[in-house]
Amino acid sequence: MHKAVEKEVLSVGQHPVATTASTFESLGLSEAVLKSIRHIGFEHPTPIQCEVIPVALTGKDIIGLAQTGSGKTAAFVLPIAERLTHGHGLRGLIVCPTREIALQTKAFLDLFGKNHHLKTACLIGGVRMGPQISDLGKKLDIVVATPGRLIDHVERRTVNLGQIQELVLDEADHMLDLGFLPQIEEILRTVPRERHTMMFSATMPEPIERLTRRFLTNPVRIDILPEGKAAEGITHRLYLVDAENKRKCLVALLHQELGSTLVFARRKIDAEWLSKVLEAEGHPVERIHSDLSQSERTAALKGFREGEHRILVATDIASRGIDVPGIQHIINFDTPETVEDYIHRAGRTARVKATGLVSTIGTWQDLPMIKAIEAELGQSIPRCTAVGVSPFAEVAPKTTFVARPGFRPRRRR
Ligand code: AMP
Numbered sequence: 001m002h003k004a005v006e007k008e009v010l011s012v013g014q015h016p017v018a019t020t021a022s023t024f025e026s027l028g029l030s031e032a033v034l035k036s037i038r039h040i041g042f043e044h045p046t047p048i049q050c051e052v053i054p055v056a057l058t059g060k061d062i063i064g065l066a067q068t069g070s071g072k073t074a075a076f077v078l079p080i081a082e083r084l085t086h087g088h089g090l091r092g093l094i095v096c097p098t099r100e101i102a103l104q105t106k107a108f109l110d111l112f113g114k115n116h117h118l119k120t121a122c123l124i125g126g127v128r129m130g131p132q133i134s135d136l137g138k139k140l141d142i143v144v145a146t147p148g149r150l151i152d153h154v155e156r157r158t159v160n161l162g163q164i165q166e167l168v169l170d171e172a173d174h175m176l177d178l179g180f181l182p183q184i185e186e187i188l189r190t191v192p193r194e195r196h197t198m199m200f201s202a203t204m205p206e207p208i209e210r211l212t213r214r215f216l217t218n219p220v221r222i223d224i225l226p227e228g229k230a231a232e233g234i235t236h237r238l239y240l241v242d243a244e245n246k247r248k249c250l251v252a253l254l255h256q257e258l259g260s261t262l263v264f265a266r267r268k269i270d271a272e273w274l275s276k277v278l279e280a281e282g283h284p285v286e287r288i289h290s291d292l293s294q295s296e297r298t299a300a301l302k303g304f305r306e307g308e309h310r311i312l313v314a315t316d317i318a319s320r321g322i323d324v325p326g327i328q329h330i331i332n333f334d335t336p337e338t339v340e341d342y343i344h345r346a347g348r349t350a351r352v353k354a355t356g357l358v359s360t361i362g363t364w365q366d367l368p369m370i371k372a373i374e375a376e377l378g379q380s381i382p383r384c385t386a387v388g389v390s391p392f393a394e395v396a397p398k399t400t401f402v403a404r405p406g407f408r409p410r411r412r413r
Contacts, residue, residue, distance in 0.1 A: 017071050017383070019044040027053040032115035033081055040111060046071030051222045052198070053078055061219040062198040063212050067235055068171070069382030070224060076168050076198050077108045083166060083196075084141055086117035090159070092142030092166040095187060097174040099124040099146060100256055100387045105170070106144045118142055123159070125149040133158045142166075147175060147183035154190060164191040172201040172208050173355055177259055177328055181207055188215045202235045203355045233355040234346055238370065238381040240392040243363045250274075250333050251281060252386035253359055254311065259328030260304070263313045264345050266334035274333060275313045285311040316341050324348075330358045335366035339376045359384075364392060 024037050024045055045053070048066045055062055056079035066072045080092055094109075096102045102124050109120040121135040123145035129152070136143075136159055143150070143159065153159040169175070175184060188211070197216050201208050212219060241249050254261065263278075265271040268289040275287035286300040286309040304312040305324045316336065327349045336342045342360075349356025360381070362370055374380050385391045 017046055017069060018380070019046050019071075020050050022050050024049075028057050029053065029078060030082060033078060033112060036081075036112050036114055037078075042074070046075070047224045048072050048222070049075045049078070051224060052076065055220050055222070056080075056196075056198060057082060059083075059196050061196065061216040063216060063219045063221050064198065064200040065202065065204065065221070065223040066200055067202045067382050068237060069384045072170070072200050073105055073108050074112070076170070076200070077105065077112050080142070080166050080168070081109070081112040081116060081118065084113070084116060084118060086119060086141055087139060088141070089163045090140050090143060090161070091163055092118075092120075093161060093164045093187075093191065094142070094144045094168040094170060095147055095150065095175070095184065096144065096170045097146065097178055097180065098256055098258075099126060101170065102144045102146055109142055109144065113142070120144060123149045123153055129153075129156075129158075147180040147187065151183045151186060154186075161187070161190045162192065165195050167191055167195050167197045169197070169199040169211075172199050172211065173203045173205060174201075176205065176207055177355065184211065203233050205233075205355055234349065235355075235357045236346070236377065236379075236381045237357065237359045237384045239359060239361045239384055239386050239389070241361060241363065241386075241389055242392055243365075245389050246333065246361050246363070247274075247277065249361050249386045249389045250331060251278075252389055253329075253331055253361075254278070254283060256387065257329045257357065257359075259310075260307065260324075260326060261311045261329040261331060262324075262327050262345075262348055263311060263331045263333050264336070265313055265315060266337065268315055270334065271313045271315050278311060278313070283311055284309045285313060287313040289315045290317055316345070328356060330356070332358070332360040332362075335360055335362045335369050336373075337369070339369075339372050342373045343376065 022045055024034055024042070027045060027050065048064060048070045052062060052064055052075040056076065064072060064075070084092055094105055096105060102122050106120050106122045109118060113120065118141045119139060120142040121132065121140050123132050123143055125146055125148050132153070136153070150159070154161065169184065199212060199216065239249050250263065263274065265274050268291050271287045271289045275285050278285040286303050288297050288300045300312065301324070303309045330345055330349050332345060336345060346358045349358065360370070370381065
């Protein structure tokens with residue numbers, strides 16, 4: 001495997017994630033695959049891995065309700081790495097919503113599929129077709145793809161899905177939000193009827209339920225979502241970074257999630273500054289805060305509502321009047337000052353579609369407020385990593401102490 005890719009997997013492997021007391025050895029995996037798990041440094045399986053792996057190894061279809069950050073990538077990659085061997089044609093297909101998720105999934109497949117010499121290609125949009133077509137000419141076993149680019153290849157007949165045995169639809173609700181439902185249905189009609197299918201989603205809106213009923217065979221339902229929160233349709237994610245990386249993290253999230261996005265800044269001056277920064281980066285952005293005239297604010301809201309600007313940067317007070325249907329993503333560039341503000345900000349999404357995403361960018365100083373928000377939500381917010389941004393690693397303190405002014409915990413490498 002390419003050294004940089006291996007480094008990426010190994011570094012994501014250090015991202016904090018809740019594991020169980022169970023062992024990978026007890027899940028039915030072979031020694032060859034167990035060796036690659038030890039190599040990456042995973043000690044215990046996460047809850048979704050405990051539930052999914054043994055069922056997937058038997059070839060039963062699965063609908064997995066799990067959020068990003070739960071370890072679901074390894075939950076489906078490991079059984080695929082067990083069930084496929086190299087050189088029998090293209091038999092594995094994993095469809096993901098974004099390029100970043102596709103690249104990370106490929107990195108996992110390269111690592112865990114090493115012992116079966118599995119060859120994987122990534123078919124993602126925004127890059128040239130040529131190299132992908134040349135990859136498809138090599139003896140491939142698995143393709144990881146985003147829906148639009150995969151359909152392009154199917155239509156050009158540069159990929160043949162006629163032998164697929166293992167199919168994964170990852171983050172199905174996320175793909176739905178991005179408008180990929182027609183492409184997913186087309187993919188499901190193109191692959192053979194006789195196959196093993198696993199679908200993962202953090203929420204189960206009706207179109208996803210329908211896909212499950214039409215295209216999965218007696219699926220085992222595995223639900224490891226935190227209790228009570230799935231019904232509300234909001235997915236919460238936390239990106240812990242160093243203060244100087246907040247801006248980089250915001251830009252990465254804006255590239256990762258393409259829907260209409262409301263970004264919250266704590267102060268007017270920051271909302272103004274952020275909108276200038278994003279504009280300079282080429283994003284269609286407007287801002288709304290109380291230093292603007294009413295007509296400026298109305299114009300900003302109108303532009304956002306009508307889709308002229310995908311991104312609106314707002315302060316808490318200015319956001320009180322925002323009732324725009326279809327906001328897909330809330331980004332807390334600054335962690336809110338009160339739990340009520342978090343709930344209010346989060347409530348700007350999931351209004352009509354009943355699904356939405358709230359990403360909070362926090363630093364170590366925000367951890368007490370994050371804990372209070374988690375207590376109110378009744379769940380811990382999954383810790384996630386943005387592409388190209390080093391996460392700040394939380395370390396549970398062994399003893400309680402009062403920090404001196406200016407004290408800054410050392411970062412774990
Ligand atoms: P995912 O939900 O697949 O995006 O995984 C979230 C993060 O958890 C990634 O950084 C993985 O590398 C990491 N991870 C997954 N499974 C484990 C495990 N069993 N032990 C430790 N880290 C894990």
